[in-house]
Amino acid sequence: MKLLSTLASGLVVAFAGLALAQDxxxxxxxxGPFPADLNGSNFTYPYPVHVFSFASQQQKLQMAFMDVKPTCAPNGQTAVVLHGKNFCGxxxxATIAALAGAGYRVVAPDQVGFCKSSKPDSYQFSTNQLMYNTRGLLNALGVGNVTLVGHSFGGMLATRFALQYPATVDRLVLVDPVGLEDYVEKGVPYTSVDTNIAAEAAQTFDAIKAYEQQxxxxxxxxxxxxxxxxMLNNIYFGSRRAQFIKNQGQIVDLVLTQPVSHYFGDVVTKTLLIVGDQDHVAIGGNWSPPEVAAKLGHFDVLGPQVCGEIPDCTLYQFxxxxxxxxxxxxEQFQKVVLDWLAE
Incomplete structure (x- = not known):
């Protein structure tokens, strides 16, 4: 009887853990309808914008998103695309159109603190929290398992989602994700959120363009x-400017202090890692000593290294x-993704 009681207790703990993992x-x-200037962004989206309203950290928030139906015979699968820091849904x-044309339903959310979603005055940003919000959006849409595609900061988030909700991710596509390395571990000096906010406040149209071009x-x-x-400039100088630059400063702090690079070996999802070999993005590289900056952002090296850590990984390098x-x-990008998904 004692053994049965112990087993029963273990099952209760196991089921409680499962329930918590899916929380x-x-x-x-x-x-809608929604105002043209939704949460500080008046940019016109290519598909209708919907909103997921929820409570988080004792405040009411909105996640804007696009939900695109397949444009051919549905394959019964949903793809979720996660944007990067300087990007939006x-x-x-073009990727949404290609996935919808291959039979996927496509959900493209804007994360809290970005684009047409809420810019909270006070919020503890974490990869776990943002993916908790995203899983909640999918639950509200009745979406179970997904193919997850994340780019840049969205790739870092997609990695966390795959770790946090592994049973719900069928395929994982990481596109030039930040966080392939631990920036602080490699010597990037810590900067305060206030310093990050000041840097965000200094952005201009010309500065954004010059950075993107390079x-x-x-x-x-x-x-x-x-x-x-x-699109990005409109948010920096939009009606929620002060909240946006604060949130973006918090996001920089998140990337520096919440690395995912130590967990790639725990990703159980079949993964495609795509990198541009000329990519040298490294958070903090611009304020690091030259000898530290020189070690950062070598995607041509990081791609093979990280793909070797993920148990089931395919690497594609441009x-x-x-x-x-x-x-x-x-077109080349879409072919790589769709060919891999069709395997």
Whole structure:
């Protein structure tokens, strides 16, 4: 009897742990109408914007998102695309069209603190919290398992989602994710959130464009890229400017202090890692001593290294591309992703 009691207690603990592992935000979905200037962004999205309303950290918040139906025979699967720090859901536009054209339902959320989602005055940002919110959005939509695609900071978030909700991720695609290395461990000096906020407040249209041209497009520029500069600039100088730059300063702190690089060996999901070999994004590299900065952001080295740590990983390297292959070479990028998903 004592053995049975012990087993029963163990099962209770196990089920409680499972329930906790699947815990997520709860809320409701609204299809609007919404103001053109939703949470400080007046950028026009390529698909209708919906809102997931929920309570988090004792405040009411909104996550804006696009929910795109398949444009051919549905394959019964849902793809979720997660944007990077200087990006929003619309930067996935070409990828969304390609996935929908392959039969996927596509959900493209804007994270809290970004784009058309809430910019809270007070919020403890963490990768766990943001993915807790995202899992809650999917639950509210009735979406179970997903194919998860994350770019840049979104790749860091996608890694956390796969660790936090492993049973709900069928495939994982990481696109030039930040966090392939532990920046502080490699010598990046810590900067305060106040310092980060001051740096965010100094952004201008020209500064954003110059950074994107150098880092995302390896010095190249096409007129079609300007729309993404405009999209971001509108938020920096929008109606929620003060809250946005504060949130972005907090996000920089998150990336520095909450590394995922030590957990790639724990990712159980079948993974495709895509990197541009000319990508040199490294959070903190611009304020690090030269000898530290020189060690950071070598995606041509980090890609093979990290893919070797993930138990079931396929690596694809674009030799001549930078940080945003889905924007600089969309057709090639889409082929790589769809071919891999079709395997």
């Amino acid at each position: 997520a935000a709860t809320g409701t979905i609204s299809k 619309p930067t996935w536009n 880092v995302y497009y390896v010095g190249q520029w096409q007129d079609s890229y300007t729309v993404w500069v405009t 030799p001549d591309l930078g940080h945003a292959p889905q924007l600089s070479a969309p």
